[in-house]
Amino acid sequence: MKSSLDARTTEQESQDIDLAPLLDVVFILLIFFIVTTVFVKETGVEVDKPTAVSSQNLQKTVLLLAITSDGQVMYSGTNIGVAGIRSTLGHINDKDPRPLIIQADKTVTTELLVSVIDQAKLAGINNINLATVAGE
Structure with a gap:
Protein backbone atom coordinates (compact mmCIF):
# COMPACT_ATOMS: atom_id res chain seq x y z
CA MET A 1 0.00 0.00 0.00
CA THR A 37 8.95 52.25 -27.30
CA VAL A 38 9.35 55.77 -28.64
CA PHE A 39 8.07 58.40 -26.26
CA VAL A 40 6.80 61.58 -27.89
CA LYS A 41 7.05 64.66 -25.74
CA GLU A 42 4.01 66.85 -25.71
CA THR A 43 3.76 70.49 -24.68
CA GLY A 44 1.44 69.77 -21.78
CA VAL A 45 -1.33 72.16 -22.80
CA GLU A 46 -4.26 71.94 -25.19
CA VAL A 47 -4.10 74.51 -27.98
CA ASP A 48 -6.88 75.37 -30.45
CA LYS A 49 -4.82 75.35 -33.66
CA PRO A 50 -5.88 77.24 -36.79
CA THR A 51 -6.92 75.43 -39.96
CA ALA A 52 -4.75 75.31 -43.08
CA VAL A 53 -5.27 73.58 -46.41
CA SER A 54 -1.55 73.06 -47.04
CA SER A 55 -0.91 71.18 -43.77
CA GLN A 56 1.49 68.25 -43.83
CA ASN A 57 2.68 65.73 -41.28
CA LEU A 58 6.20 66.12 -39.93
CA GLN A 59 8.53 63.63 -38.31
CA LYS A 60 8.13 62.70 -34.65
CA THR A 61 11.61 63.82 -33.57
CA VAL A 62 10.88 67.50 -33.29
CA LEU A 63 10.87 70.18 -30.61
CA LEU A 64 7.35 71.21 -29.57
CA LEU A 65 6.58 74.67 -28.26
CA ALA A 66 3.04 75.82 -27.41
CA ILE A 67 1.62 79.32 -27.12
CA THR A 68 -1.65 79.36 -25.18
CA SER A 69 -4.52 81.79 -25.70
CA ASP A 70 -3.46 83.74 -22.60
CA GLY A 71 0.09 84.24 -23.94
CA GLN A 72 1.99 81.56 -22.02
CA VAL A 73 4.87 79.90 -23.87
CA MET A 74 5.04 76.24 -22.82
CA TYR A 75 7.82 73.71 -23.40
CA SER A 76 7.51 70.17 -22.00
CA GLY A 77 4.74 71.20 -19.60
CA THR A 78 6.64 74.18 -18.19
CA ASN A 79 5.89 77.86 -18.79
CA ILE A 80 9.23 79.20 -20.05
CA GLY A 81 7.93 82.52 -21.38
CA VAL A 82 9.36 84.36 -24.36
CA ALA A 83 12.51 85.17 -22.40
CA GLY A 84 13.27 81.48 -21.77
CA ILE A 85 12.99 80.32 -25.38
CA ARG A 86 16.49 81.26 -26.47
CA SER A 87 18.29 79.57 -23.57
CA THR A 88 16.09 76.46 -23.44
CA LEU A 89 15.99 75.72 -27.15
CA GLY A 90 19.57 76.85 -27.74
CA HIS A 91 20.86 74.33 -25.19
CA ILE A 92 18.82 71.51 -26.77
CA ASN A 93 19.69 72.55 -30.34
CA ASP A 94 23.43 72.51 -29.55
CA LYS A 95 23.24 68.82 -28.57
CA ASP A 96 20.78 67.56 -31.20
CA PRO A 97 19.56 69.95 -33.93
CA ARG A 98 15.89 69.24 -34.71
CA PRO A 99 13.04 71.16 -36.32
CA LEU A 100 10.75 73.24 -34.11
CA ILE A 101 6.97 73.07 -34.26
CA ILE A 102 5.09 75.95 -32.67
CA GLN A 103 1.57 75.06 -31.59
CA ALA A 104 0.02 78.51 -31.34
CA ASP A 105 -3.59 79.06 -30.34
CA LYS A 106 -5.51 80.76 -33.13
CA THR A 107 -6.23 83.74 -30.85
CA VAL A 108 -2.52 84.49 -30.22
CA THR A 109 -1.42 87.91 -31.45
CA THR A 110 0.97 88.13 -34.37
CA GLU A 111 3.35 90.19 -32.23
CA LEU A 112 3.73 87.36 -29.71
CA LEU A 113 4.13 84.75 -32.46
CA VAL A 114 6.84 86.81 -34.20
CA SER A 115 8.65 87.26 -30.86
CA VAL A 116 8.64 83.50 -30.29
CA ILE A 117 9.93 82.83 -33.82
CA ASP A 118 12.66 85.48 -33.39
CA GLN A 119 13.83 83.92 -30.12
CA ALA A 120 13.86 80.46 -31.70
CA LYS A 121 15.97 81.73 -34.61
CA LEU A 122 18.36 83.40 -32.17
CA ALA A 123 18.65 80.01 -30.43
CA GLY A 124 20.02 78.61 -33.69
CA ILE A 125 16.95 76.78 -34.98
CA ASN A 126 16.62 77.09 -38.74
CA ASN A 127 13.61 74.86 -39.40
CA ILE A 128 10.55 76.41 -37.71
CA ASN A 129 6.99 75.25 -38.47
CA LEU A 130 3.52 76.18 -37.26
CA ALA A 131 1.11 73.44 -36.21
CA THR A 132 -2.33 73.63 -37.83
CA VAL A 133 -5.39 71.49 -38.27
CA ALA A 134 -5.74 70.07 -41.78
CA GLY A 135 -8.51 71.86 -43.63
CA GLU A 136 -10.56 70.89 -46.64
Missing part, protein backbone atom coordinates in the same frame (compact mmCIF):
# COMPACT_ATOMS: atom_id res chain seq x y z
CA LYS A 2 2.83 2.34 0.75
CA SER A 3 4.35 1.72 -2.64
CA SER A 4 1.11 2.70 -4.43
CA LEU A 5 1.06 6.03 -2.53
CA ASP A 6 4.66 6.68 -3.49
CA ALA A 7 3.81 5.95 -7.12
CA ARG A 8 0.87 8.38 -7.00
CA THR A 9 2.92 11.24 -5.52
CA THR A 10 5.67 10.65 -8.08
CA GLU A 11 3.04 10.67 -10.85
CA GLN A 12 1.51 13.93 -9.57
CA GLU A 13 4.92 15.58 -9.35
CA SER A 14 5.70 14.66 -12.95
CA GLN A 15 2.39 16.15 -14.18
CA ASP A 16 3.02 19.66 -12.74
CA ILE A 17 3.89 22.31 -15.32
CA ASP A 18 6.93 24.44 -14.63
CA LEU A 19 5.94 28.10 -15.15
CA ALA A 20 9.41 29.59 -14.66
CA PRO A 21 10.36 29.52 -18.38
CA LEU A 22 7.01 31.08 -19.31
CA LEU A 23 7.54 33.90 -16.82
CA ASP A 24 11.06 34.45 -18.15
CA VAL A 25 9.72 34.84 -21.69
CA VAL A 26 6.99 37.26 -20.54
CA PHE A 27 9.50 39.44 -18.69
CA ILE A 28 11.90 39.46 -21.64
CA LEU A 29 9.06 40.56 -23.95
CA LEU A 30 8.03 43.26 -21.48
CA ILE A 31 11.57 44.61 -21.31
CA PHE A 32 11.84 44.51 -25.11
CA PHE A 33 8.67 46.56 -25.60
CA ILE A 34 9.64 49.09 -22.93
CA VAL A 35 13.08 49.63 -24.44
CA THR A 36 11.87 49.92 -28.03
Whole structure:
Protein backbone atom coordinates (compact mmCIF):
# COMPACT_ATOMS: atom_id res chain seq x y z
CA MET A 1 0.00 0.00 0.00
CA LYS A 2 2.83 2.34 0.75
CA SER A 3 4.35 1.72 -2.64
CA SER A 4 1.11 2.70 -4.43
CA LEU A 5 1.06 6.03 -2.53
CA ASP A 6 4.66 6.68 -3.49
CA ALA A 7 3.81 5.95 -7.12
CA ARG A 8 0.87 8.38 -7.00
CA THR A 9 2.92 11.24 -5.52
CA THR A 10 5.67 10.65 -8.08
CA GLU A 11 3.04 10.67 -10.85
CA GLN A 12 1.51 13.93 -9.57
CA GLU A 13 4.92 15.58 -9.35
CA SER A 14 5.70 14.66 -12.95
CA GLN A 15 2.39 16.15 -14.18
CA ASP A 16 3.02 19.66 -12.74
CA ILE A 17 3.89 22.31 -15.32
CA ASP A 18 6.93 24.44 -14.63
CA LEU A 19 5.94 28.10 -15.15
CA ALA A 20 9.41 29.59 -14.66
CA PRO A 21 10.36 29.52 -18.38
CA LEU A 22 7.01 31.08 -19.31
CA LEU A 23 7.54 33.90 -16.82
CA ASP A 24 11.06 34.45 -18.15
CA VAL A 25 9.72 34.84 -21.69
CA VAL A 26 6.99 37.26 -20.54
CA PHE A 27 9.50 39.44 -18.69
CA ILE A 28 11.90 39.46 -21.64
CA LEU A 29 9.06 40.56 -23.95
CA LEU A 30 8.03 43.26 -21.48
CA ILE A 31 11.57 44.61 -21.31
CA PHE A 32 11.84 44.51 -25.11
CA PHE A 33 8.67 46.56 -25.60
CA ILE A 34 9.64 49.09 -22.93
CA VAL A 35 13.08 49.63 -24.44
CA THR A 36 11.87 49.92 -28.03
CA THR A 37 8.95 52.25 -27.30
CA VAL A 38 9.35 55.77 -28.64
CA PHE A 39 8.07 58.40 -26.26
CA VAL A 40 6.80 61.58 -27.89
CA LYS A 41 7.05 64.66 -25.74
CA GLU A 42 4.01 66.85 -25.71
CA THR A 43 3.76 70.49 -24.68
CA GLY A 44 1.44 69.77 -21.78
CA VAL A 45 -1.33 72.16 -22.80
CA GLU A 46 -4.26 71.94 -25.19
CA VAL A 47 -4.10 74.51 -27.98
CA ASP A 48 -6.88 75.37 -30.45
CA LYS A 49 -4.82 75.35 -33.66
CA PRO A 50 -5.88 77.24 -36.79
CA THR A 51 -6.92 75.43 -39.96
CA ALA A 52 -4.75 75.31 -43.08
CA VAL A 53 -5.27 73.58 -46.41
CA SER A 54 -1.55 73.06 -47.04
CA SER A 55 -0.91 71.18 -43.77
CA GLN A 56 1.49 68.25 -43.83
CA ASN A 57 2.68 65.73 -41.28
CA LEU A 58 6.20 66.12 -39.93
CA GLN A 59 8.53 63.63 -38.31
CA LYS A 60 8.13 62.70 -34.65
CA THR A 61 11.61 63.82 -33.57
CA VAL A 62 10.88 67.50 -33.29
CA LEU A 63 10.87 70.18 -30.61
CA LEU A 64 7.35 71.21 -29.57
CA LEU A 65 6.58 74.67 -28.26
CA ALA A 66 3.04 75.82 -27.41
CA ILE A 67 1.62 79.32 -27.12
CA THR A 68 -1.65 79.36 -25.18
CA SER A 69 -4.52 81.79 -25.70
CA ASP A 70 -3.46 83.74 -22.60
CA GLY A 71 0.09 84.24 -23.94
CA GLN A 72 1.99 81.56 -22.02
CA VAL A 73 4.87 79.90 -23.87
CA MET A 74 5.04 76.24 -22.82
CA TYR A 75 7.82 73.71 -23.40
CA SER A 76 7.51 70.17 -22.00
CA GLY A 77 4.74 71.20 -19.60
CA THR A 78 6.64 74.18 -18.19
CA ASN A 79 5.89 77.86 -18.79
CA ILE A 80 9.23 79.20 -20.05
CA GLY A 81 7.93 82.52 -21.38
CA VAL A 82 9.36 84.36 -24.36
CA ALA A 83 12.51 85.17 -22.40
CA GLY A 84 13.27 81.48 -21.77
CA ILE A 85 12.99 80.32 -25.38
CA ARG A 86 16.49 81.26 -26.47
CA SER A 87 18.29 79.57 -23.57
CA THR A 88 16.09 76.46 -23.44
CA LEU A 89 15.99 75.72 -27.15
CA GLY A 90 19.57 76.85 -27.74
CA HIS A 91 20.86 74.33 -25.19
CA ILE A 92 18.82 71.51 -26.77
CA ASN A 93 19.69 72.55 -30.34
CA ASP A 94 23.43 72.51 -29.55
CA LYS A 95 23.24 68.82 -28.57
CA ASP A 96 20.78 67.56 -31.20
CA PRO A 97 19.56 69.95 -33.93
CA ARG A 98 15.89 69.24 -34.71
CA PRO A 99 13.04 71.16 -36.32
CA LEU A 100 10.75 73.24 -34.11
CA ILE A 101 6.97 73.07 -34.26
CA ILE A 102 5.09 75.95 -32.67
CA GLN A 103 1.57 75.06 -31.59
CA ALA A 104 0.02 78.51 -31.34
CA ASP A 105 -3.59 79.06 -30.34
CA LYS A 106 -5.51 80.76 -33.13
CA THR A 107 -6.23 83.74 -30.85
CA VAL A 108 -2.52 84.49 -30.22
CA THR A 109 -1.42 87.91 -31.45
CA THR A 110 0.97 88.13 -34.37
CA GLU A 111 3.35 90.19 -32.23
CA LEU A 112 3.73 87.36 -29.71
CA LEU A 113 4.13 84.75 -32.46
CA VAL A 114 6.84 86.81 -34.20
CA SER A 115 8.65 87.26 -30.86
CA VAL A 116 8.64 83.50 -30.29
CA ILE A 117 9.93 82.83 -33.82
CA ASP A 118 12.66 85.48 -33.39
CA GLN A 119 13.83 83.92 -30.12
CA ALA A 120 13.86 80.46 -31.70
CA LYS A 121 15.97 81.73 -34.61
CA LEU A 122 18.36 83.40 -32.17
CA ALA A 123 18.65 80.01 -30.43
CA GLY A 124 20.02 78.61 -33.69
CA ILE A 125 16.95 76.78 -34.98
CA ASN A 126 16.62 77.09 -38.74
CA ASN A 127 13.61 74.86 -39.40
CA ILE A 128 10.55 76.41 -37.71
CA ASN A 129 6.99 75.25 -38.47
CA LEU A 130 3.52 76.18 -37.26
CA ALA A 131 1.11 73.44 -36.21
CA THR A 132 -2.33 73.63 -37.83
CA VAL A 133 -5.39 71.49 -38.27
CA ALA A 134 -5.74 70.07 -41.78
CA GLY A 135 -8.51 71.86 -43.63
CA GLU A 136 -10.56 70.89 -46.64
